[in-house]
Amino acid sequence: MGDWQRRLTGRAQPRPWGHVLLLVSAVLIVLITVSDLVTPTDIHLGPLLVIAPAITAWAEGPWTTGCVGALSVAAQAFIGWHSHLLLSRNVVVQVVSLAVLSALIVALSVVRDRRRRELAQVRSVAEAAQRVLLWPLPDRLGSLQLASLYLAAEDEASIGGDLYAAARTGRGARLLIGDVRGKGLPAVGEAALLLGAFREAAHHHTALPALAASLERSITRYLADFEPEEEAGERFVTALLLEVPDDEPVVRMTSCGHVAPLLLEQDGGGVSVPDLNPAPPLGVGLTDAGGSTVDVLPFGPGDTLLLYTDGVVEARDRHGAFYPLTERTPQWAGCAPEVLLDHVRRDLIAHTGGRLGDDVALIAVRREPSASAAARVGRALHGARPDDAPAAGAQPEQARRGQA
Structure with a gap:
């Protein structure tokens, strides 16, 4: 299979590094949450949780990205609850902002996948046109x-x-x-x-x-x-x-x-x-x-x-x-x-x-x-x-x- 064929079918094939990035996102959520809990109250690391859905969107689809985004929002809410500040204006703004950014990342992931499907269709048409135009020469x-x-x-x-x-x-x-x-x-x-x-x-x-x-x-x-x-x-x-x-x-x-x-x-x-x-x-x-x-x-x-x-x-x-x-x-x-x-x-x-x-x-x-x-x-x-x-x-x- 040639490089162009692998690119054409890349969407249906699992990316070898996709699961790795998903694991990295989960580890980041845990590390950021724990770090925010053990640091002084005037230091807020919760907003860094947006990194997790952003990394996930690089390799996974909208559904997986949305799940990671929801997990990040839940982690931010847990940080506020643990600090007894869940209903404070600062924590509410952080939770809402993280939810909006995660939703935006999911939307961009949907658009990217749609463009990828369209490009795959164009490539498949180009492949068919090439087969019709340039018939493979016989070996003998x-x-x-x-x-x-x-x-x-x-x-x-x-x-x-x-x-x-x-x-x-x-x-x-x-x-x-x-x-x-x-x-x-x-x-x-x-x-x-x-x-x-x-x-x-x-x-x-x-x-x-x-x-x-x-x-x-x-x-x-x-x-x-x-x-x-x-x-x-x-x-x-x-x-x-x-x-x-x-x-x-x-x-x-x-x-x-x-x-x-x-x-x-x-x-x-x-x-x-x-x-x-x-x-x-x-x-x-x-x-x-x-x-x-x-x-x-x-x-x-x-x-x-x-x-x-x-x-x-x-x-x-x-x-x-x-x-x-x-x-x-x-x-x-x-x-x-x-x-x-x-x-x-x-x-x-x-x-x-x-x-x-x-x-x-x-x-x-x-x-x-x-x-x-x-x-x-x-x-x-x-x-x-x-x-x-x-x-x-x-x-x-x-x-x-x-x-x-």
Whole structure:
């Protein structure tokens, strides 16, 4: 269970220190009462009893807080009765004042619990929206091992403008990672639109430039209807499209203004940053099938691709230094995808002190090095179902390589 899940369900779970504070409140009531009884009559410690309900409200609900407040009022009345001054003006004022303050603390506790319930509901809605928007990537996709990570910059947020998706298409896999300019609900809407368009178009276009052009048309139509007038021409999405064929040790990439991934080679070659030829971002109206290029890079068994959004490399420490992703990742080059992302997450949080300036999305993609992976892919290719065949009008693989 993640930290955000623990926060979401925190109201239903007993706080480990709640009973401790309740015991402290009871001890304080006894100590203050006894101290007031043994001190000279010109020293009044009874008003300090208000500390008990105040401490209780920190960890307990209104009912428990009210009980402790009533116990404090009773202790104040007992002090007055023991001193034979219960009906004196001074003691009456003290008792009434303590009762009013305790009631005020209970009222604040009620408001706090109501706000906490509302926040829990908002978080649950955000969690549901994230599950709908960012479907969890499968652990395996053909011959690939996958792992994904999303970190929201806002403490109370679960979703934002960063996005990723993957799809199995015939004899390979296609992946998308992107970053919507802006924040808030408009960014979430654009991310949802792009993800839906990719999940459908990934199966209907044989070449990455055609896929990029299809996504451009979808984003353009969306912005024409929903883009605010004050932000006309300023909203766009950077995206990186990848295609990993099963029968070739390569990866094809089309970048629409997105940062290049890191390639972690299995044979000790270290970490390299591919030199891509990016097209403009989606949404600016310049991306079409002829304007996008396909960069082909070696991607053999055991190699890992680390895809990320710019929130990773733009994360700063308290001195303003950017997170050195390229320098840190070589030490984890041989790790499985989920282990690699866990190392990056821990190191990134340590670098920033837990405060991210922008949302972060990462995908680790590793081509399986074992012979069993090749055997599994071979069985999939020879026993492919009819619905796994390329879409109508699909070009042969040799033609696609020539076009790339």
